[in-house]
Amino acid sequence: MDIRSQVSMVFHLDKCIGCHTCSIACKNIWTDRKGAEYMWWNNVETKPGTGYPTKWEDQDIYKGGWERNGDSISLKGAGKLKGLKNIFHNPHMPVLEDYYEPWTYKYSDLFDAPEGDDQPTARPVSLVTGKPMDVQSGPNWDDDLSGSPDYARNDVNFKDLSVPEQESLFQLERMTFHYLPRICNHCLNPACVGSCPSGALYKRGEDGVVLINQERCRAWRMCVTACPYKKSYYNWNTGKSEKCILCYPRLESGQAPACMHSCVGRIRYLGVMLYDADKIHEVASCDEKDLVDKQMAIYLDPFSEEVIEAAKANGMAESTIRAAQLSPVYKFVKKWKIALPLHPEFRTIPNLFYVPPMLPAMASVDSEGIYESTTKSLWAGIDQYRLPMKYLASLFTAGNEQKVKDVLSKLLAVKIHRRDVTVGDLPREEIEEALSLGHTDPTEADSIFRLTSLATFNERFVIPPAHREESIEMIEATADAKGETGFGFKMQPARGL
Template identity: 45%
Template sequence: MRIRAQVAMVMNLDKCIGCHTCSVTCKQTWTNRDGTEYVWFNNVETKPGIGYPKGYEDQEKWKGGWKLDSHGRLQLRSGGRLKRLSRIFANPDLPTIDDYYEPATFDKDILVNAPAGRTDTPVKQPYSQLTGEPMSVVWGANWEDSLGGATGLDDPNLRAVSDKVKFEFEKTFMFYLPRICEHCLNPACVSACPSGAMYKREQDGIVLVDEDRCRGWRMCVSACPYKKVYVNHATGKAEKCTFCFPRLEAGQPTICSETCVGRLRYLGIVWYDEDAVLAAASVPESELLDAQRSAFLDPFDPAIQQAARDAGHPEEWIEAAQRSPVWKLISEYRIALPLHPEYRTLPMVWYVPPLSPVLDAAGAAGRDDTDADDIFHTIDDLRIPVEYLASLFTAGDTAVAGGVLMKLAAMRSYMRARTLDGSVAQELLDGIGMTGEQVEAMYRLLAIAKYDERYVIPAAHARDAAALEAQAAAQTDCSLDCEGGPGMSDFHLPQQPTRRRLPINPIRGRS
């Protein structure tokens, strides 16, 4: 057994209001500069919807992630090493700028300098930030915001449930899905990189890019099934979410977590067995969720604690793993689920699925909203179909997705009864196999947890400080610590329209 620590995140989708604050603060922190105009390390999608880039979940088209070959062995969907090398100069599985969106800017001088006597209203003309030419804005990273299925029929997740889900106005459903890099245990981007520039940090599992070694082959973009690796068109280098590792090393949460209005994000440490990763990613599709959970190690097990000490992990990290909200939500309460486990990357950003107003739905159906059987039967009639959630989080297993929703519904009903008359709904507890103390602890974590309960991140250990500083100085620790990276350029608001500054778009070629 090789014990490793992984910084992981869980998002409670019931609390996301789609305000995009996380996206904006991430953009201002990491990608507010030339070459990254179209890049969003964090974006919030409306589901159902085709997402950003368009249709990124369609792996039949993009060939991202892993699959099992005819012998049951793990293989990249993009092909073996020889196949990838044969296409290194002409990779056909890359999204174009139209699949993302062409970023625009505006010549605001038209408004500021408009003559006072004009009888018409001056209008800002959008200009492409890539070519500098006039353009029409027809798509964007959050173009589907709150549309509730207007483009949902093109959502790959609806293929299996399209007969049941009808987009009639009164039946339309939607929810928000924030996305960042998954910092997977079995990252396809790392395996696909021909130059070895993509790597997974040994101390905390964060996946980064060594800019000095990156040659811009873009195989990492193809291999990532979540399409969370981007190419800076000004530098030709790959860039991606860094999990805000400089903040984590100081014991602070990621910027998206810190600024989240809904307080839906949880950060913590998870121990896992590195030797179990390959086996966990190679099981049949129906077993992937349990296999990944089985790779996680119990931080309260004395044998695991001693193994962590023997591996050189600081005592503070062992204590942080025991207080980790991520461990509780994934392995103790078992209500957090990974995004598309069928990609076999073993993602480490998990989600608590959204639960429709189940008590209201039970009442509307003439059922007793205090009866366990009535509540559990209502799960199948909720506005957000269980089949759709299963296609996102459990590789189509509706029993697992429904079981999570039942736990969340039982928690709501139990806490409601406790608040109203102090009663204990024992049949609800029996139905989900939890004690009253566990349900109340789960409620506290999901609903009213304080700052230090949501973010349990140990600061970089003192003895590692010198090594971390040396890595940063050598530019091998940060995917963006390079010319043109954050803080490395004299970024300022241009006096002239951006169209005069960026005449070349390497994504499309020269204009």
């Protein structure tokens, strides 16, 4: 066992109100600079929708992530050899139109316009050319209520839905949407790191944060193609690539990343997960249907004596192990099994997990527009949810619908149990049935409710004390043992941006 610690995140999608405070907090701190205007290290998109950059999930277009070849994997479209043939023109690289042309407004017109009958307006001006522009798209251009033929209907996750299934979603009474906030996943098998010919990308030994060494970056932009989440960006002003740094200077001083600290819906959780780096190759190259289970198995029980001993032998500080024991991410992902990775089929082993949305959990609408309830009480069955399971499975479980159903059944059981606690108007047998279907009990349901709804700041963010020395020790130990760690990437001491 090669035990490492990873700072990981959970986003609870039912709580996101799409306010974009997270995006603005990140923008103000990190990307309010020349060359970075179009970058949103944190963005929030509406689903169903095409996202930012447009259709980023479609790897037939962008060729991001890894693909399986027998027992091994290789980068889909980037990497040292595949990238070489596209050295002068890479057809898979997103261009500015795929993101959007960034703009500001000519605010001076509000003050300088000559006196007239009409109110002066501030016209949009391109941040690239400086000229007036007609705004055509933006980083969250998808349509709330998801009815748009240009956006919702082109969502890549509809690919396995039949035409009638898709069309039923666009009936006015059935329309639904949810928000999907996204940052870099600080993956265990990061395609960006694997693709860089200059060795500029690296994963920090002590907490797994993935960074780009600005001195080493030679503008190959392989990482932009390789990242299937499109979370590595090219700065046209500096000639270097950039990405989310998980606010590591804040983490090192015990503060939550800016997007998390500012989250209005309190949907975000951050904590340490312990994992076995020896298993990365096995997980990344396994059969698609096993991807979620194998990924869950790579994370270890921080209370196990064997794990604690092996972690200490690997140079891990006791305070890191203690943080892993208190981690809210561990509870959501491993203990309760109600948070899932986004697009595990990209095989990067992402460390950002989502509690999938319940969406309208109330009675559904029948074909004549009449509200109906298929159960004895307020809630429709899982199968009556407005967004088809196939859609959610395409987002979170590489197509495994049962895994999504298991999560939603547990979340529904928590709702029914809490209704019983607070209102007490449901028949006993219905409560028992819900708890049994959700594979949970009143004690666990109360714990899930508490961390979801009432958790304090310190319960939501359990940040391990910084241990830069761990990184150095791990690199030295690894260099002695085998020269390289994990799968296809080197660990380096952080040199920062």
